[in-house]
Amino acid sequence: xxxxxxxxxxxxxxxxxxxxxxxxxxxxxxxxxxxxxxxxxxxxxxxxxxxxxxxxxxxxxxxxxxxxxxxxxxxxxxxxxxxxxxxxxxxxxxxxxxxxxxxxxxxxxxxxxxxxxxxxxxxxxxxxxxxxxxxxxxxxxxx
Amino acid sequence: xxxxxxxxxxxxxxxxxxxxxxxxxxxxxxxxxxxxxxxxxxxxxxxxxxxxxxxxxxxxxxxxxxxxxxxxxxxxxxxxxxxxxxxxxxxxxxxxxxxxxxxxxxxxxxxxxxxxxxxxxxxxxxxxxxxxxxxxxxxxxxx
DNA sequence: GAATAAATATGATATACATCATATTTAAGA
DNA sequence: TCTTAAATATGATGTATATCATATTTATTC
Ligand code: FES
Ligand code: FES
Numbered sequence: 001x002x003x004x005x006x007x008x009x010x011x012x013x014x015x016x017x018x019x020x021x022x023x024x025x026x027x028x029x030x031x032x033x034x035x036x037x038x039x040x041x042x043x044x045x046x047x048x049x050x051x052x053x054x055x056x057x058x059x060x061x062x063x064x065x066x067x068x069x070x071x072x073x074x075x076x077x078x079x080x081x082x083x084x085x086x087x088x089x090x091x092x093x094x095x096x097x098x099x100x101x102x103x104x105x106x107x108x109x110x111x112x113x114x115x116x117x118x119x120x121x122x123x124x125x126x127x128x129x130x131x132x133x134x135x136x137x138x139x140x141x142x143x
Numbered sequence: 144x145x146x147x148x149x150x151x152x153x154x155x156x157x158x159x160x161x162x163x164x165x166x167x168x169x170x171x172x173x174x175x176x177x178x179x180x181x182x183x184x185x186x187x188x189x190x191x192x193x194x195x196x197x198x199x200x201x202x203x204x205x206x207x208x209x210x211x212x213x214x215x216x217x218x219x220x221x222x223x224x225x226x227x228x229x230x231x232x233x234x235x236x237x238x239x240x241x242x243x244x245x246x247x248x249x250x251x252x253x254x255x256x257x258x259x260x261x262x263x264x265x266x267x268x269x270x271x272x273x274x275x276x277x278x279x280x281x282x283x284x285x286x
Numbered sequence: 287g288a289a290t291a292a293a294t295a296t297g298a299t300a301t302a303c304a305t306c307a308t309a310t311t312t313a314a315g316a
Numbered sequence: 317t318c319t320t321a322a323a324t325a326t327g328a329t330g331t332a333t334a335t336c337a338t339a340t341t342t343a344t345t346c
């Protein structure tokens with residue numbers, strides 16, 4: 001469903017949501033193991049997220065990556081789009097130029113409602129929302 | 144969402160559902176262009192579908208690929224699973240060993256219901272169902 | 287049964303995605 | 317200001333997916 005890069009990105013951001021803040025930065029090497037992802041790979045993904053202001057970071061000794069208050073209020077979909085672009089999620093399921101109701105492909109009526117609902121959900125949910133789920137035991141991180 | 148191979152497979156099967164039967168076979172080269180897919184590629188995909196009895200075929204002059212009555216009653220999900228396996232659709236969205244309610248990942252509550260619904264829909268819908276949509280103008284093929 | 291026309295099997299190449307490795311920049315602290 | 321520890325930039329390698337090409341098998345028709 002999602003590419004590996006997106007999954008890794010989501011895991012990393014959620015880890016940061018629970019384990020970091022502007023006073024408590026996390027080094028990439030200390031983040032890779034608990035979320036079960038190759039360090040060099042997640043480093044690259046985090047660089048992209050940082051460039052796009054999805055996460056925050058500072059260099060040098062005592063540096064690291066973290067989420068500030070603004071970062072926490074971003075939607076989940078912003079992470080997905082940051083890594084793999086919007087098109088991959090919104091394209092026609094059978095590769096028409098664009099998905100449209102006027103001349104829908106055979107899968108549109110069937111599958112598009114579920115997909116739209118999913119996207120809406122991912123747009124409305126913030127990183128903080130999911131972090132609260134984790135803290136309250138509704139869902140679990142060691143992933 | 145789906146891989147290209149799956150999209151191509153779905154397009155090809157739907158084309159056959161509308162344009163073939165056991166009396167009227169279609170040559171691969173006559174199928175590739177209308178569904179806008181490279182011929183050599185779709186040929187390979189069709190071979191796999193044929194091997195798995197999703198479609199029917201005969202060799203030699205007057206041969207071709209087609210859907211018989213049994214083929215038409217198969218679910219859409221069977222096409223997807225034939226090409227890319229079941230796991231890709233049912234795996235945990237964040238790559239846990241397996242998706243389970245007892246210890247759900249942070250995305251489970253959020254995204255899994257939409258996904259389950261989609262899978263259920265694809266299981267219940269047959270190729271024939273979609274072909275009827277096309278014939279009645281509810282959806283469109285030239286894809 | 288020989289010639290032909292189709293799918294099928296097999297493998298080669300190209301492109302995208304995932305992973306690894308390393309040199310560069312930046313900030314902290316001595 | 318020098319050393320050091322961190323992210324960042326860049327690029328190399330590996331692996332899966334997509335695409336192309338061709339030889340083989342099978343059924344039809346004469
Ligand atoms: S037209 Fe294909 S999904 Fe909407
Ligand atoms: S546990 Fe991750 S989707 Fe169900």
